[in-house]
Every structure is written in structure tokens, then in C-alpha cells.
Amino acid sequence: MAMECTRCGACCVAPDIAALDKPLGMRCPHLTADNLCSVYERRPDVCRAYQADDVCRLIDAPTLEERVGKYLALFELTEEARAIRQSGCSSMRKARHG
Ligand code: SF4
Ligand code: SF4
Numbered sequence: 001m002a003m004e005c006t007r008c009g010a011c012c013v014a015p016d017i018a019a020l021d022k023p024l025g026m027r028c029p030h031l032t033a034d035n036l037c038s039v040y041e042r043r044p045d046v047c048r049a050y051q052a053d054d055v056c057r058l059i060d061a062p063t064l065e066e067r068v069g070k071y072l073a074l075f076e077l078t079e080e081a082r083a084i085r086q087s088g089c090s091s092m093r094k095a096r097h098g
Contacts, residue, residue, distance in 0.1 A: 002051070002052070002053070003052040003053055003054065003056050003057060004052060005052035005056065006052075006056065006060075007035055007036065008035065008056065008059075008060070008064070008067055009031060009035030009064050009067070010056075010059055010064065010067040010068050010070075010071050011050055011056075011071075012027070012028045012030075012031040012035070012037065012047075013025065013026070013027045013028065013031065013064065013068045014067075014068045014071035014072055014077075014081075015071070016092055016095075017044070017046060017047070017092075018046075018092060019044035019045070019046050019047075020044060021091045021092050021093055022091075022092060023084050023089055023090075023091065023092045023094075023095045024072070024077055024080055024081045024084055024095075025068065025072060025077075025081030025082075025084060025085060026084070026085075026090075030043070035064065055071070055074065058070070058074060059071045059074060
């Protein structure tokens with residue numbers, strides 16, 4: 001179902017985004033403190049194509065941290081994200097190839 005984006009920021013933190021070399025669960029470096037995209041005019045196609053949907057409603061929570069946690073749990077990626085965090089990986093290339 002189509003939904004209005006509330007600019008909650010979760011989709012710029014939770015998923016891995018290959019075009020940005022962004023690992024799972026890590027904040028996109030282009031996301032501002034207000035959860036806005038600082039490169040909006042030149043954001044990658046994958047970000048342009050992203051549409052708010054039911055997931056946004058399902059992960060709704062008071063804080064960004066909670067929303068990201070719910071997003072990862074929804075897609076059963078909590079453990080994978082934890083492992084990436086623990087290994088201190090700052091990029092997807094590193095996360096994948098060690
Ligand atoms: S998770 Fe959904 S509501 Fe939040 S910023 Fe992304 S598209 Fe918008
Ligand atoms: S480039 Fe912009 S829209 Fe894409 S994940 Fe980063 S902050 Fe979000």
C-alpha cells in the first residue's frame with residue numbers, strides 16, 4: 001500500500017546500499033542530523049526508486065534507533081547487522097571481503 005514518507009530516516013540507515021558502499025545497519029554518510037539527504041539532487045538511483053510502503057508503518061517507533069532495529073528484525077537481519085558492527089566494518093566491500 002502506498003504511504004506518505006515521514007522522513008523517519010530508517011531506510012537510509014537499516015538496509016545495505018551497494019551503490020553507496022553502505023553496510024547493513026550503518027547510517028548513510030549523506031544523511032543529515034535532521035534525517036534529510038544532503039545529496040538529494042545526486043542521490044543514487046536506488047534511493048530515487050525507494051518508495052514509502054507498509055514497511056514504514058510496521059517499523060514506526062519514537063527513535064531512529066528503534067526504527068532501524070525494527071526494520072532489521074522485520075527482515076531477519078538483526079544478527080548480520082550485529083556481526084558487521086562488531087567487526088568494525090565501515091564499508092560493504094570490507095564487510096563482504098573481510
Ligand atoms: S523508512 Fe519509510 S517513512 Fe522512513 S524515511 Fe524511509 S521511506 Fe520515509
Ligand atoms: S544517499 Fe540520501 S537518500 Fe540515499 S541513503 Fe543516503 S541519505 Fe538516504
